Amino acid sequence: MRLKNKVAIITGAGTGIGEAIAHKFAREGARLVLSGLPADPVPDVADAITKAGGRAAIHLGDVAEDSQAQACVALAIHTFGSLDILVSNAGIFIANAATEDYRIEDFDRTVRNNIRTAFLMTKFALPHLQTSRGNIIFTGSEAGLNGSPRFTPYGGSKGFLHAFMKGVALEQAPHGVRANCVCPGAIDTAWTRGADSPIDPAEQAGIDAMVPLGRRGTPEEIANIFAFLASDEASYVTGALWLADGGVTPAKSDIGARLPAELRRPPHGALTLTHSHDGLRGKDVYRAPG
Ligand SMILES: NC(=O)c1ccc[n+]([C@@H]2O[C@H](COP(=O)([O-])OP(=O)(O)OC[C@H]3O[C@@H](n4cnc5c(N)ncnc54)[C@H](O)[C@@H]3O)[C@@H](O)[C@H]2O)c1
Numbered sequence: 001m002r003l004k005n006k007v008a009i010i011t012g013a014g015t016g017i018g019e020a021i022a023h024k025f026a027r028e029g030a031r032l033v034l035s036g037l038p039a040d041p042v043p044d045v046a047d048a049i050t051k052a053g054g055r056a057a058i059h060l061g062d063v064a065e066d067s068q069a070q071a072c073v074a075l076a077i078h079t080f081g082s083l084d085i086l087v088s089n090a091g092i093f094i095a096n097a098a099t100e101d102y103r104i105e106d107f108d109r110t111v112r113n114n115i116r117t118a119f120l121m122t123k124f125a126l127p128h129l130q131t132s133r134g135n136i137i138f139t140g141s142e143a144g145l146n147g148s149p150r151f152t153p154y155g156g157s158k159g160f161l162h163a164f165m166k167g168v169a170l171e172q173a174p175h176g177v178r179a180n181c182v183c184p185g186a187i188d189t190a191w192t193r194g195a196d197s198p199i200d201p202a203e204q205a206g207i208d209a210m211v212p213l214g215r216r217g218t219p220e221e222i223a224n225i226f227a228f229l230a231s232d233e234a235s236y237v238t239g240a241l242w243l244a245d246g247g248v249t250p251a252k253s254d255i256g257a258r259l260p261a262e263l264r265r266p267p268h269g270a271l272t273l274t275h276s277h278d279g280l281r282g283k284d285v286y287r288a289p290g
Contacts, residue, residue, distance in 0.1 A: 002231040004029035007080040007132075009072060011063055011121060012090035014040030015279035016189035017139065020219035021087055021226045022046075023271045026054035028227050030085070033076040035059040039282055041275050048272070055080075063090055064112045069120035073128065083128035085230045088118040089139040091157075093191045094280070096198040097288030099152045106286055107153045114157035115164075122168060126177065133176035135238075137229050138165050140181040142245040151198075158183075162241055169239035178238040180229045185245025188216040188266070189276055196280035198287050209257035212247030214264035220271050 008025050012018035014036035022034050026049040034049075036042040038060045046056040057079045061068035076083045092113040095106035118138055129136065143151065144158025162181055169179040186207050190196045193204055193216070208215045225242055228234055243249055246256070256264070 001029035002227060002233060003085070006030045006084040006230070007033075007076055007082050008085035008087060008230065009033045009035060009076050009083065009121070009125065010087040010089060011035045011072070011117060012040075012139075012279075014042035014045055015275040016191070016277075017184070017187060017219045017222050018087075018089045019045050019273055019275045020223035020271055021089060022049060022056070023273065024220070024223035024227050025085075025087075025230070026052065026056065027271075028231070030230075031080050032056040033059055033072065033079065035061070035063060035072045035090070037062060041278060045275065048274075063121055064116040066120060069117070070124050072121070073124040077128060082132050083125060084132045084134040086121055086125040086129065086134070086136045087139075087226060087230070088121050088136060090117045091139065092283070093151070093154055094198060094283060095153075095286040095288075096150050096200070097286065098150055098290075101288045102153060103286060110153045110157050114154070115160050118161055118164065122164075126172065129177045130172070130175040135178035135180070135230060135234075136165070136168065137226055138179070138181045140165070140183040140241060142183055142185040142243065142248055144183060145241070145243070146249060165241075166239050173238060178234070180234070180237055180240045180242060182222060182225050182229065183241050183243045183245065184217060184222050185248045186211065186216045187222055188218055190279040190281070192216055194277045196277070196283070196285060198285050200287065208264065209254050210248065210251070211245070212251050212255040214256035214259035215246065215266055217244060217246055218266045218269055219273060219276055220269040221267070223271070
Protein backbone atom coordinates (compact mmCIF):
# COMPACT_ATOMS: atom_id res chain seq x y z
CA MET A 1 0.00 0.00 0.00
CA ARG A 2 2.62 2.51 -1.11
CA LEU A 3 0.00 5.11 -2.08
CA LYS A 4 -2.41 4.66 0.80
CA ASN A 5 -4.90 7.54 0.97
CA LYS A 6 -3.04 9.53 -1.68
CA VAL A 7 -5.29 11.23 -4.24
CA ALA A 8 -4.19 10.78 -7.85
CA ILE A 9 -5.48 12.02 -11.18
CA ILE A 10 -4.66 9.76 -14.12
CA THR A 11 -5.35 11.07 -17.62
CA GLY A 12 -5.89 8.63 -20.47
CA ALA A 13 -7.02 6.15 -17.83
CA GLY A 14 -9.56 4.18 -19.87
CA THR A 15 -7.19 2.16 -22.02
CA GLY A 16 -3.66 0.86 -22.46
CA ILE A 17 -0.98 2.04 -20.04
CA GLY A 18 -3.43 4.38 -18.25
CA GLU A 19 -5.78 1.51 -17.42
CA ALA A 20 -2.85 -0.39 -15.90
CA ILE A 21 -1.72 2.65 -13.87
CA ALA A 22 -5.27 3.01 -12.57
CA HIS A 23 -5.43 -0.58 -11.37
CA LYS A 24 -1.91 -0.48 -9.95
CA PHE A 25 -2.53 2.75 -8.03
CA ALA A 26 -5.84 1.39 -6.71
CA ARG A 27 -4.03 -1.70 -5.39
CA GLU A 28 -1.50 0.57 -3.72
CA GLY A 29 -4.34 2.31 -1.86
CA ALA A 30 -4.73 5.54 -3.87
CA ARG A 31 -8.05 7.31 -4.35
CA LEU A 32 -8.41 8.12 -8.01
CA VAL A 33 -9.82 10.51 -10.54
CA LEU A 34 -9.79 8.66 -13.83
CA SER A 35 -9.93 10.89 -16.89
CA GLY A 36 -10.43 10.11 -20.56
CA LEU A 37 -12.22 11.21 -23.70
CA PRO A 38 -16.01 10.76 -23.61
CA ALA A 39 -15.90 7.56 -25.71
CA ASP A 40 -13.11 5.94 -23.63
CA PRO A 41 -14.04 3.00 -21.37
CA VAL A 42 -13.16 4.98 -18.23
CA PRO A 43 -16.43 4.04 -16.45
CA ASP A 44 -15.62 0.40 -17.03
CA VAL A 45 -12.17 0.77 -15.42
CA ALA A 46 -13.65 2.77 -12.51
CA ASP A 47 -16.32 0.13 -12.05
CA ALA A 48 -13.75 -2.68 -11.86
CA ILE A 49 -11.74 -0.71 -9.28
CA THR A 50 -14.81 0.13 -7.19
CA LYS A 51 -15.94 -3.51 -7.22
CA ALA A 52 -12.49 -4.51 -5.94
CA GLY A 53 -12.95 -2.12 -2.98
CA GLY A 54 -11.13 0.93 -4.37
CA ARG A 55 -12.32 4.49 -4.94
CA ALA A 56 -12.44 6.05 -8.39
CA ALA A 57 -14.26 9.15 -9.64
CA ILE A 58 -14.77 9.61 -13.36
CA HIS A 59 -13.91 12.62 -15.50
CA LEU A 60 -14.95 12.37 -19.14
CA GLY A 61 -13.72 15.21 -21.32
CA ASP A 62 -10.94 16.48 -23.56
CA VAL A 63 -8.19 17.74 -21.24
CA ALA A 64 -6.67 19.73 -24.12
CA GLU A 65 -9.59 22.12 -23.41
CA ASP A 66 -8.87 24.59 -20.58
CA SER A 67 -12.31 24.11 -19.08
CA GLN A 68 -12.03 20.31 -19.06
CA ALA A 69 -8.55 20.24 -17.56
CA GLN A 70 -9.78 22.63 -14.87
CA ALA A 71 -12.90 20.52 -14.28
CA CYS A 72 -10.78 17.38 -13.91
CA VAL A 73 -8.64 18.95 -11.17
CA ALA A 74 -11.74 20.46 -9.52
CA LEU A 75 -13.34 17.00 -9.42
CA ALA A 76 -10.40 15.65 -7.42
CA ILE A 77 -10.63 18.49 -4.91
CA HIS A 78 -14.42 18.32 -4.70
CA THR A 79 -14.47 14.52 -4.29
CA PHE A 80 -11.43 13.88 -2.09
CA GLY A 81 -10.45 17.31 -0.71
CA SER A 82 -6.85 17.32 -1.94
CA LEU A 83 -4.51 16.23 -4.72
CA ASP A 84 -1.19 14.39 -4.24
CA ILE A 85 -0.31 12.96 -7.65
CA LEU A 86 -0.89 13.95 -11.27
CA VAL A 87 -0.24 11.27 -13.85
CA SER A 88 -0.24 13.10 -17.18
CA ASN A 89 -0.53 10.12 -19.52
CA ALA A 90 -3.12 11.05 -22.17
CA GLY A 91 -1.79 11.06 -25.70
CA ILE A 92 -2.29 10.02 -29.29
CA PHE A 93 -0.26 8.25 -31.97
CA ILE A 94 -2.38 8.61 -35.04
CA ALA A 95 -0.29 8.98 -38.16
CA ASN A 96 2.46 7.12 -40.00
CA ALA A 97 4.04 9.13 -42.81
CA ALA A 98 7.37 10.59 -43.85
CA THR A 99 7.60 14.19 -42.66
CA GLU A 100 7.00 15.62 -46.15
CA ASP A 101 3.73 13.62 -46.34
CA TYR A 102 2.68 14.12 -42.73
CA ARG A 103 -0.71 15.83 -42.73
CA ILE A 104 -0.76 19.20 -41.01
CA GLU A 105 -3.99 18.31 -39.23
CA ASP A 106 -2.27 15.24 -37.72
CA PHE A 107 0.64 17.41 -36.54
CA ASP A 108 -1.84 19.79 -34.91
CA ARG A 109 -3.74 16.93 -33.26
CA THR A 110 -0.48 15.47 -31.93
CA VAL A 111 0.63 18.76 -30.40
CA ARG A 112 -2.80 19.35 -28.93
CA ASN A 113 -3.32 15.94 -27.36
CA ASN A 114 0.27 15.19 -26.31
CA ILE A 115 1.52 18.63 -25.25
CA ARG A 116 -1.43 20.90 -24.52
CA THR A 117 -3.02 18.25 -22.30
CA ALA A 118 0.15 17.96 -20.19
CA PHE A 119 0.64 21.72 -19.92
CA LEU A 120 -2.97 22.42 -18.89
CA MET A 121 -3.18 19.58 -16.39
CA THR A 122 0.14 20.63 -14.83
CA LYS A 123 -0.89 24.28 -14.68
CA PHE A 124 -4.18 23.58 -12.92
CA ALA A 125 -2.85 20.81 -10.64
CA LEU A 126 0.23 22.67 -9.36
CA PRO A 127 -1.43 24.92 -6.75
CA HIS A 128 -2.89 21.80 -5.11
CA LEU A 129 0.32 19.80 -5.44
CA GLN A 130 2.20 22.64 -3.76
CA THR A 131 -0.19 22.36 -0.81
CA SER A 132 0.22 18.59 -0.53
CA ARG A 133 3.91 18.52 -1.55
CA GLY A 134 2.89 16.10 -4.23
CA ASN A 135 4.33 15.00 -7.53
CA ILE A 136 3.74 14.77 -11.27
CA ILE A 137 4.64 11.93 -13.59
CA PHE A 138 4.43 12.42 -17.34
CA THR A 139 4.39 9.63 -19.87
CA GLY A 140 7.27 10.49 -22.17
CA SER A 141 8.74 8.05 -24.65
CA GLU A 142 11.89 6.44 -25.94
CA ALA A 143 10.87 8.24 -29.17
CA GLY A 144 11.25 11.55 -27.33
CA LEU A 145 14.93 10.72 -26.79
CA ASN A 146 15.81 9.01 -30.05
CA GLY A 147 13.30 10.43 -32.53
CA SER A 148 11.08 8.20 -34.62
CA PRO A 149 11.15 8.00 -38.45
CA ARG A 150 7.65 8.37 -40.02
CA PHE A 151 6.39 9.49 -36.59
CA THR A 152 8.57 12.59 -36.31
CA PRO A 153 5.96 14.92 -34.75
CA TYR A 154 5.08 12.22 -32.20
CA GLY A 155 8.73 11.86 -31.10
CA GLY A 156 9.03 15.65 -31.03
CA SER A 157 5.96 15.99 -28.83
CA LYS A 158 7.51 13.59 -26.32
CA GLY A 159 10.84 15.45 -26.45
CA PHE A 160 8.89 18.55 -25.47
CA LEU A 161 7.45 16.72 -22.46
CA HIS A 162 10.90 15.62 -21.31
CA ALA A 163 12.23 19.18 -21.27
CA PHE A 164 8.98 20.57 -19.87
CA MET A 165 9.15 18.07 -17.02
CA LYS A 166 12.73 19.03 -16.15
CA GLY A 167 11.81 22.71 -16.06
CA VAL A 168 8.83 21.99 -13.84
CA ALA A 169 10.99 19.83 -11.54
CA LEU A 170 13.54 22.63 -11.05
CA GLU A 171 10.95 25.36 -10.72
CA GLN A 172 8.76 23.48 -8.26
CA ALA A 173 11.45 21.95 -6.02
CA PRO A 174 11.22 24.92 -3.63
CA HIS A 175 7.53 24.05 -3.19
CA GLY A 176 8.34 20.42 -2.35
CA VAL A 177 6.83 19.19 -5.63
CA ARG A 178 8.65 16.49 -7.61
CA ALA A 179 8.25 15.88 -11.36
CA ASN A 180 9.45 12.91 -13.40
CA CYS A 181 8.90 11.24 -16.73
CA VAL A 182 8.52 7.55 -17.57
CA CYS A 183 9.81 6.89 -21.10
CA PRO A 184 8.43 3.60 -22.44
CA GLY A 185 9.58 1.87 -25.60
CA ALA A 186 7.17 -0.34 -27.54
CA ILE A 187 4.36 -1.35 -25.20
CA ASP A 188 1.66 -3.89 -25.98
CA THR A 189 -1.30 -1.56 -26.55
CA ALA A 190 -3.37 -0.54 -29.59
CA TRP A 191 -0.43 1.57 -30.70
CA THR A 192 1.90 -1.34 -31.46
CA ARG A 193 -0.46 -4.25 -32.09
CA GLY A 194 -3.76 -4.77 -33.91
CA ALA A 195 -5.78 -3.35 -36.76
CA ASP A 196 -6.15 0.13 -35.19
CA SER A 197 -2.37 0.72 -34.99
CA PRO A 198 -0.78 3.22 -37.42
CA ILE A 199 2.11 0.75 -37.69
CA ASP A 200 1.75 -1.48 -40.72
CA PRO A 201 0.71 -5.05 -39.71
CA ALA A 202 3.81 -6.51 -41.41
CA GLU A 203 6.04 -4.16 -39.39
CA GLN A 204 4.19 -4.83 -36.16
CA ALA A 205 5.42 -8.42 -36.36
CA GLY A 206 9.05 -7.24 -36.45
CA ILE A 207 8.90 -4.95 -33.42
CA ASP A 208 9.95 -7.56 -30.86
CA ALA A 209 13.11 -8.46 -32.77
CA MET A 210 14.37 -4.89 -32.48
CA VAL A 211 14.17 -5.01 -28.69
CA PRO A 212 17.15 -6.51 -26.81
CA LEU A 213 14.70 -8.06 -24.31
CA GLY A 214 12.96 -9.68 -27.30
CA ARG A 215 9.42 -8.40 -26.75
CA ARG A 216 7.14 -5.43 -26.21
CA GLY A 217 6.66 -4.30 -22.62
CA THR A 218 3.33 -4.87 -20.91
CA PRO A 219 1.19 -1.98 -19.62
CA GLU A 220 1.58 -3.43 -16.14
CA GLU A 221 5.40 -3.31 -16.32
CA ILE A 222 5.11 0.42 -17.04
CA ALA A 223 2.49 0.96 -14.32
CA ASN A 224 4.90 -0.56 -11.77
CA ILE A 225 7.37 2.27 -12.45
CA PHE A 226 4.67 4.93 -12.04
CA ALA A 227 3.73 3.43 -8.67
CA PHE A 228 7.31 3.69 -7.46
CA LEU A 229 7.88 7.24 -8.75
CA ALA A 230 4.58 8.44 -7.29
CA SER A 231 5.36 7.01 -3.87
CA ASP A 232 7.45 8.39 -1.01
CA GLU A 233 10.01 5.68 -1.83
CA ALA A 234 11.06 7.96 -4.70
CA SER A 235 11.44 10.99 -2.42
CA TYR A 236 14.90 11.83 -3.83
CA VAL A 237 13.89 11.41 -7.50
CA THR A 238 12.98 14.52 -9.44
CA GLY A 239 13.76 15.77 -12.94
CA ALA A 240 14.39 12.17 -14.02
CA LEU A 241 13.71 10.46 -17.33
CA TRP A 242 13.00 6.83 -16.44
CA LEU A 243 13.64 4.77 -19.54
CA ALA A 244 11.72 1.50 -19.84
CA ASP A 245 12.33 0.36 -23.40
CA GLY A 246 13.66 -3.19 -23.10
CA GLY A 247 17.11 -1.91 -24.03
CA VAL A 248 16.21 -0.29 -27.37
CA THR A 249 18.01 3.00 -26.67
CA PRO A 250 21.52 1.54 -26.27
CA ALA A 251 20.91 -1.35 -28.73
CA LYS A 252 23.26 -1.78 -31.65
CA SER A 253 21.84 -4.89 -33.34
CA ASP A 254 18.87 -7.26 -33.47
CA ILE A 255 19.82 -8.87 -30.15
CA GLY A 256 16.14 -9.56 -29.38
CA ALA A 257 15.69 -11.82 -32.38
CA ARG A 258 18.45 -14.07 -31.09
CA LEU A 259 16.91 -14.63 -27.65
CA PRO A 260 15.36 -18.04 -26.89
CA ALA A 261 11.53 -17.96 -26.94
CA GLU A 262 11.40 -18.65 -23.23
CA LEU A 263 13.18 -15.35 -22.50
CA ARG A 264 10.84 -13.43 -24.81
CA ARG A 265 7.66 -14.33 -22.93
CA PRO A 266 6.13 -11.41 -20.97
CA PRO A 267 5.55 -11.88 -17.24
CA HIS A 268 2.11 -13.14 -16.19
CA GLY A 269 1.35 -9.98 -14.20
CA ALA A 270 -1.21 -9.51 -11.46
CA LEU A 271 -3.65 -7.00 -12.97
CA THR A 272 -6.79 -7.88 -14.93
CA LEU A 273 -6.73 -5.51 -17.91
CA THR A 274 -9.52 -5.50 -20.49
CA HIS A 275 -8.81 -2.38 -22.54
CA SER A 276 -5.13 -2.73 -23.45
CA HIS A 277 -5.91 -2.56 -27.17
CA ASP A 278 -8.92 -0.21 -27.20
CA GLY A 279 -7.12 3.15 -27.20
CA LEU A 280 -7.39 3.89 -30.92
CA ARG A 281 -10.93 2.56 -31.42
CA GLY A 282 -13.01 5.06 -33.39
CA LYS A 283 -10.09 7.46 -33.89
CA ASP A 284 -9.06 8.71 -37.34
CA VAL A 285 -5.72 6.91 -37.90
CA TYR A 286 -3.72 7.82 -41.02
CA ARG A 287 -1.21 5.41 -42.58
CA ALA A 288 0.44 6.93 -45.65
CA PRO A 289 1.41 4.45 -48.36
CA GLY A 290 5.03 3.38 -48.59
N1 LIG B 1 2.17 2.11 -26.40
C1 LIG B 1 3.42 2.47 -26.58
O1 LIG B 1 4.19 1.77 -27.25
C2 LIG B 1 3.95 3.74 -25.94
C3 LIG B 1 5.33 3.98 -26.00
C4 LIG B 1 5.84 5.15 -25.43
C5 LIG B 1 4.98 6.04 -24.79
N2 LIG B 1 3.66 5.79 -24.77
C6 LIG B 1 2.81 6.79 -24.10
O2 LIG B 1 1.92 6.16 -23.19
C7 LIG B 1 0.72 6.93 -23.08
C8 LIG B 1 -0.46 5.98 -23.21
O3 LIG B 1 -0.40 5.33 -24.47
P1 LIG B 1 -1.12 3.91 -24.73
O4 LIG B 1 -0.24 3.10 -25.55
O5 LIG B 1 -1.65 3.38 -23.45
O6 LIG B 1 -2.32 4.36 -25.69
P2 LIG B 1 -3.90 4.45 -25.49
O7 LIG B 1 -4.43 5.01 -26.75
O8 LIG B 1 -4.44 3.15 -25.03
O9 LIG B 1 -4.05 5.49 -24.28
C9 LIG B 1 -4.08 6.89 -24.43
C10 LIG B 1 -5.39 7.39 -23.87
O10 LIG B 1 -5.39 8.82 -23.79
C11 LIG B 1 -6.67 9.28 -24.18
N3 LIG B 1 -6.58 10.65 -24.65
C12 LIG B 1 -5.92 11.11 -25.76
N4 LIG B 1 -6.08 12.43 -25.88
C13 LIG B 1 -6.85 12.84 -24.83
C14 LIG B 1 -7.37 14.09 -24.42
N5 LIG B 1 -7.15 15.20 -25.14
N6 LIG B 1 -8.12 14.15 -23.31
C15 LIG B 1 -8.37 13.02 -22.60
N7 LIG B 1 -7.91 11.80 -22.93
C16 LIG B 1 -7.16 11.71 -24.04
C17 LIG B 1 -7.05 8.31 -25.32
O11 LIG B 1 -8.42 8.35 -25.65
C18 LIG B 1 -6.59 6.99 -24.75
O12 LIG B 1 -7.57 6.37 -23.95
C19 LIG B 1 0.79 8.00 -24.16
O13 LIG B 1 1.15 9.25 -23.59
C20 LIG B 1 1.91 7.53 -25.07
O14 LIG B 1 2.57 8.57 -25.72
C21 LIG B 1 3.11 4.67 -25.33
